[in-house]
Each structure stands twice: as C-alpha cells, then as structure tokens.
Amino acid sequence: MTISSAEAVVQQQLDAYNAKNVTEWLATYAPTAEQFTLHGERFAFGHEEMRARILVRFSEPDLYAELLHRIVMGNIVIDYERITRNFPDGRGTLEMMCIYEVTNGLIQKASFAIGAQKLLS
Template identity: 65%
Template sequence: MQSLSPADVIQRQLDAYNAKNVDAWLATYAADAQQFTLHGELLAAGHAAIRSRVLSRFAEPDLYAKLLQRTVMGPIVVDYERITRNFPEGKGTVEMLCVYEVADGLIQKVSFAFGEPLLMVPGA
C-alpha cells in the first residue's frame, strides 16, 4: 500500500473536519501529536486533549473550513483557510494559517495563526 503524500493527509484532515467526523479527523493525527499557536503556546498534546478541543468546535452548526490556498514543501503543508464559526456573539468567520508537519503519514505537529473574527451581518 502506497503511503499518502503530506498534502493528501492534510486534505483528509480538512474533509473530516468539514464532515465533523472526529474519529476520521483524529485518524490523521499521530497519537502524540501537538497543536500550538504559531510561535507560542501549546494548545493540546495527544489524542485525548486534541479530541476534547475539537469536539466543542464540531458542535457548532455552521462550522466549515474553506481552503483558500495550500503550499507544500516536503513534509510541511501550510493552509490558508477561512473558517465559518458560531461565536458567542453570532455567526461569523475567522481566517487562519495552519502550518502542519507530517511524518509517517500522520500529522505530528500543527501551529495555528488566528485572524480577527468577523461577524456576519444578518440579511447581508
């Protein structure tokens, strides 16, 4: 069986995220994977912590990540995405840079840079 390219792994992750399939989404991550803010704080480490972090997102009815651009350099995949979210203040979007490191067909580390949330104007 041929292993998936890093871009294929990240696409599977994105597809599972948009399907809100936590098991398929976690299957793209190494068991000891780590999530960070870009150049900073550890957000979650390991499947249990990563699962807990994403389950609240998957509960949002309008959650959807639209891929705007993808760059691949060896095992590093950088996605620029616009995420539709249900914020406490209402439905909106936030832009994100997601920097993934893939090894052995799984996401090992990912760092996120978050833009400013933009609320949608009803009826616009």
Template identity: 65%
Template structure:
C-alpha cells in the first residue's frame, strides 16, 4: 500500500478521526472537498465547514468509528462502520456507510448513509 493510495488515505483519515486529531484529519481531505448524505444534501464544503463539523463531534468522550468492512474499487473506498456516539439521550451507536472518492492523494468527495440509532442500556 503506497502512502497516497486511496486505501492509505482513507485509513489515515479513520485513524485521525478516532484520535480526534483535526489537523491530521483535514490533511487527508482536499481543501475544496465536499461531504454529502448519500444521493442528497450537501453536509459540508471545504475545510472550514468540515473542521467545524468534526470539532463538534470530537467533544463527545466516547466517539469512535469501528471499521466493519472495506472495499476498494479504483479510487473509490467504501467503508461500513459502527460509530459510537454520545447522543442527547445517552451513549449509543449508529451504522454508517461511507463512500470516499480519492483524487491526487486526498479525499475529494465523501457520501454518508446513516443507519438507525441504537442506545446502549445504562447500568
């Protein structure tokens, strides 16, 4: 795996997300990258909007993305992840399908399909 291969770029992005390292995360996205819901709404455009989106998540103490499966086809990387979050109602998880398009060693576009929220039972 070369350092700028789509697989390496997406893995670095996931590692930075899980370590809540905003600068390392942004380094893997093109400055004009865009994020969307799958087949729909624009979620963020460019580093400033993406940074704001991620920093709001990074305050959650239990935030973590667990990679369930990954598929690479050319410059497209698709991850199935289980995301642990701190929701207003309590700690829980959501399933997420993440589709990344990597161009010139950076993520240019990302689309996300968000599954159902499952809250964890409290002790």
C-alpha cells in the first residue's frame, strides 16, 4: 500500500502530538493554518494561536491520541481517534474525528468533532 503525501504529513502531526513536540507538530501546519470545530467556529488561526492552545494540552501528563481508523481521499485525511486526557475530574478519554486538508505538503485546515468525555476508573 502506498502512503500519500497527505497521509504522511498527518501521520507526522500525530506522531509529534503524541511526543508532545510543539516544534515538530507546528511544522506539519501551514503558517496560516486554521482549526475549526466541525461545521462551526474557528478556534485557532496561525502558528501563534495554535502554539498557545497546544502547549496547554501538552502539559497534560497522560495525553495520548490512539488512531482507531483513517480514511484518505486525495488531499483530505480523516482520523478517528481515542484521546486520553487529564480532565479536571480525573483521567479519561474522548473520541475525536479529525478532518485535515493538506496542500503543498502542509495542513491548511483542520476540523474536529469531539465526543463525550469518559472518566477512567
């Protein structure tokens, strides 16, 4: 199976996320990339806003994204993930659908659908 360049950059993004490496994570995004809630508001524009948001997330000791399924169609990559997080009420998980649009080897837009939080016992 051949891995597309779009899939490769999204995998690099996921690997950097799980390594909590903000520099490598941002390197997968265009400088003017945008992040959105699915069908909703933009919550980050550009590296400066994205860096501020991800540094908060990377401070969580149990943060980890497990890829459950991936669909690739041209320059669009859709990941279905289970995210382990440290919520105010304790350690837990949530499901997330991540839709990435890749152009010229960088993520230009990303939209996220976030499922309900489940605390782990």
